[in-house]
Amino acid sequence: MKSADVVIIGAGIIGASSAYFLAKAGLDVTLIDSRGPIATGGASQACAGGVRHQARMPVEMPLALHAIKLWKTLGEELDADLEYRQDGMTVLTDEETLIPRLEERVELERSLGLDIRMVYGKELHDLIPGLSPRILAGSHCPVDGHANPMKATSALAAAAERLGARLKFHCQARSLVTLKGRITAVRTSKGDIPCRHVVLAAGAWSKTIAATAEIDLPFHPFPLQMMVTSRQPHFLDQVLGWLGHGISLKQVPAGGYLIGGGWPGIGDLLNGSTRLMPGAMAKRAETSLDLFPSLAPIPVIRAWVGIEAFCVDEMQVLGPVPGIEGLFLAAGFSGHGFAIGPGVGSLIADYFVTGALCKMFEPFTIQRFSAQERKI
Amino acid sequence: MIKKYDLGDLVVCRCEGTTLRQIRQYIHQDGVSSLNALKKSTRAGMGVCQGRTCARTLELILGEEALVPAETEPYHARPPVRPVPLKNLADGAESFTEPDGPVSVVMLRRPLDGNPDPMSAPPEEEI
Numbered sequence: 001m002k003s004a005d006v007v008i009i010g011a012g013i014i015g016a017s018s019a020y021f022l023a024k025a026g027l028d029v030t031l032i033d034s035r036g037p038i039a040t041g042g043a044s045q046a047c048a049g050g051v052r053h054q055a056r057m058p059v060e061m062p063l064a065l066h067a068i069k070l071w072k073t074l075g076e077e078l079d080a081d082l083e084y085r086q087d088g089m090t091v092l093t094d095e096e097t098l099i100p101r102l103e104e105r106v107e108l109e110r111s112l113g114l115d116i117r118m119v120y121g122k123e124l125h126d127l128i129p130g131l132s133p134r135i136l137a138g139s140h141c142p143v144d145g146h147a148n149p150m151k152a153t154s155a156l157a158a159a160a161e162r163l164g165a166r167l168k169f170h171c172q173a174r175s176l177v178t179l180k181g182r183i184t185a186v187r188t189s190k191g192d193i194p195c196r197h198v199v200l201a202a203g204a205w206s207k208t209i210a211a212t213a214e215i216d217l218p219f220h221p222f223p224l225q226m227m228v229t230s231r232q233p234h235f236l237d238q239v240l241g242w243l244g245h246g247i248s249l250k251q252v253p254a255g256g257y258l259i260g261g262g263w264p265g266i267g268d269l270l271n272g273s274t275r276l277m278p279g280a281m282a283k284r285a286e287t288s289l290d291l292f293p294s295l296a297p298i299p300v301i302r303a304w305v306g307i308e309a310f311c312v313d314e315m316q317v318l319g320p321v322p323g324i325e326g327l328f329l330a331a332g333f334s335g336h337g338f339a340i341g342p343g344v345g346s347l348i349a350d351y352f353v354t355g356a357l358c359k360m361f362e363p364f365t366i367q368r369f370s371a372q373e374r375k376i
Numbered sequence: 377m378i379k380k381y382d383l384g385d386l387v388v389c390r391c392e393g394t395t396l397r398q399i400r401q402y403i404h405q406d407g408v409s410s411l412n413a414l415k416k417s418t419r420a421g422m423g424v425c426q427g428r429t430c431a432r433t434l435e436l437i438l439g440e441e442a443l444v445p446a447e448t449e450p451y452h453a454r455p456p457v458r459p460v461p462l463k464n465l466a467d468g469a470e471s472f473t474e475p476d477g478p479v480s481v482v483m484l485r486r487p488l489d490g491n492p493d494p495m496s497a498p499p500e501e502e503i
Contacts, residue, residue, distance in 0.1 A: 036408070036409050036410050036413055037406050037407045037408055037409070037413060038402070038406060038408055038413035038414075038416050038417045039410060039412055039413040039416060045416065150416045150417075154406075154417070158406070169407075222479060224479060229462065230423075230424050230459055231423075231424075245478075246477060246478020246479070247478075254419070261478055262478040262479035263475060263478050263479065264475045264478075264479055276455050277474060277475055278455070278472065279469075279472025279473070279474045279475055280475050281455070281456070281465055282465050282466065282468045282469040282471075282472055283469045283472065283475070284478075285462045285463075285465035285466040285469065286465075286466035286469040288462060288466075289462055289463065289466050295462050296461065296462055296463040296466075297461050297462075297463060298461065298462055299424070299459030299460055299461045299462070300456060300459065300460050300461075300462060300465060301423070301424050301426060301456075301459045302422070302426060302454040302455075303454060303455050303456065304452075304454055310479075335479065
C-alpha cells in the first residue's frame with residue numbers, strides 16, 4: 001500500500017481529529033479503522049457525548065479548556081452540524097455532607113480559570129425546573145455542554161479526507177513493524193503501510209497492537225452502557241450529574257433523554273460484540289427518576305454498549321515512547337476522552353510540526369509508569 | 377421498483393422521518409455499506425419502533441444501491457426492543473444483583489499502583 005508520513009490507527013474521536021489537524025498542517029496522513037465508514041470508533045460512537053470541563057482531574061483542566069475552545073467553532077470549521085450545545089452542566093447533590101466537597105472542587109476549578117459556581121436551594125430549582133426536591137446544591141458550569149459523538153467523529157474524518165488524508169476502512173491493524181528501534185510500517189489486514197510515524201489511537205484495542213512492539217499498556221477494556229428515551233418536547237438544556245450516583249442525564253437535540261453515567265455492560269474485545277446488562281438499565285432508570293421524577297412515564301427505546309479502554313490510573317496515555325522512534329500513543333482515555341478529543345488531535349498535530357511535546361501532554365506520557373512496568 | 381421511480385421524498389423510516397433521498401445520499405456520497413452505519417448516519421431505525429418497520433426496507437435499498445457489496449452484519453436490534461417506560465424499568469431494579477454500581481464506584485475499589493501524585497485527587501462520579 002501507499003506509504004504515508006503518519007499512519008493513524010483508529011478512527012474514533014482521537015484518531016479522526018488527529019487526522020484532520022495533521023492533514024490541515026500539510027502532513028501526508030493515512031487513517032485506518034477496522035470498521036466501515038460512519039461506524040468507526042468503538043467508544044466514541046457509543047459515548048454519551050458530554051463536553052464538560054468540570055469534575056476532571058486538575059491536571060487535565062488546561063487540556064479541557066483548550067479543547068472546548070475548539071468545540072465552539074468546530075462545526076463551522078468542518079462545515080457540519082455536530083449538534084454541539086453549550087448550555088451548561090450541573091453536578092448535583094442531595095447530601096449536606098457532600099456540599100463542602102463540591103464547594104472545594106468549584107474553588108479549585110475557578111482557580112484554574114474555569115467559569116463555574118455553586119448554586120443552592122431555590123436558585124438551583126429555578127435554574128433547573130423538574131429536579132427532585134431532595135436535591136440541595138450543585139456545581140454549575142455554564143460553558144459545559146454536549147455534542148453528537150457519531151456526527152463529530154465522522155465529520156472530522158470526512159474533513160480530513162477533503163484535506164487529502166487517505167481513509168482506509170475495513171483495514172485492521174495487526175502489528176507495528178520496527179527496525180532498529182524505529183517504526184517502518186503498520187502491518188494491516190490489507191497489507192503493510194510503510195510509514196515513519198504512527199499514532200496509536202485504537203482505544204481498548206491499542207493494548208494488543210502496542211504489545212507487538214513489546215509495550216505493555218496498563219489498560220483493561222471496560223464496556224460502558226448508555227440508553228435513550230423516545231423523543232420528547234424540548235425541556236432540559238443542561239447536562240445533569242449526581243455526585244456519587246453514576247448518572248449523566250441530558251436531552252439531545254433530536255428530543256430523547258440520553259442517560260449515561262458509567263454503568264457497565266458486557267463486551268468482547270476480540271470480535272467487538274457487546275451485550276447489555278439489564279440490571280444496569282433498571283438501576284439507572286431508578287436513579288434517573290430519583291433525580292428527575294417527571295421522566296417516569298417516558299419510555300426507553302434503545303440501550304447500547306461501547307468498549308472503552310480504562311488505564312490503571314484512569315488517565316490517558318499520550319506522547320512518544322522511549323525506545324521506539326516514530327510511535328505516538330493516544331489511548332486509554334478511561335471514559336473522559338470525547339470532550340477533549342479535538343484538543344488532543346490539534347496538539348498531536350502541533351507535536352508533529354514542532355517536534356516538541358506540549359506542556360498539556362506532559363502529565364500523561366507513558367513514562368509515568370516505570371520502565372519495568374511498561375515492558376512486556 | 378425502487379430504482380425505476382424517483383421516489384426521493386418517500387419516507388422510509390416513519391419514526392424518524394428519514395427519506396429515500398437521504399438514505400441514497402449516504403450510500404452514494406459517504407460509501408456507507410452496512411445497515412448499522414446507515415442507521416447511525418440517517419437515524420433510520422433509531423425511533424420508537426427500533427427498525428421493526430423499516431429494517432427490511434433498508435436491507436433492500438442497501439442491497440440494491442451500495443457501491444461495494446453490502447456488509448452481511450445483521451441489523452443491531454437494541455434492547456429493550458419495545459419501548460418501556462422508565463418507571464417500569466425502575467420498578468425492576470431491586471430484582472437485579474448485577475451490576476453493583478457505576479464504573480467509577482467499581483474502579484475506586486481497585487487499588488491503584490504506583491505513585492499517587494499528581495493524579496490521585498479523588499475522581500468524581502460521572503463520565
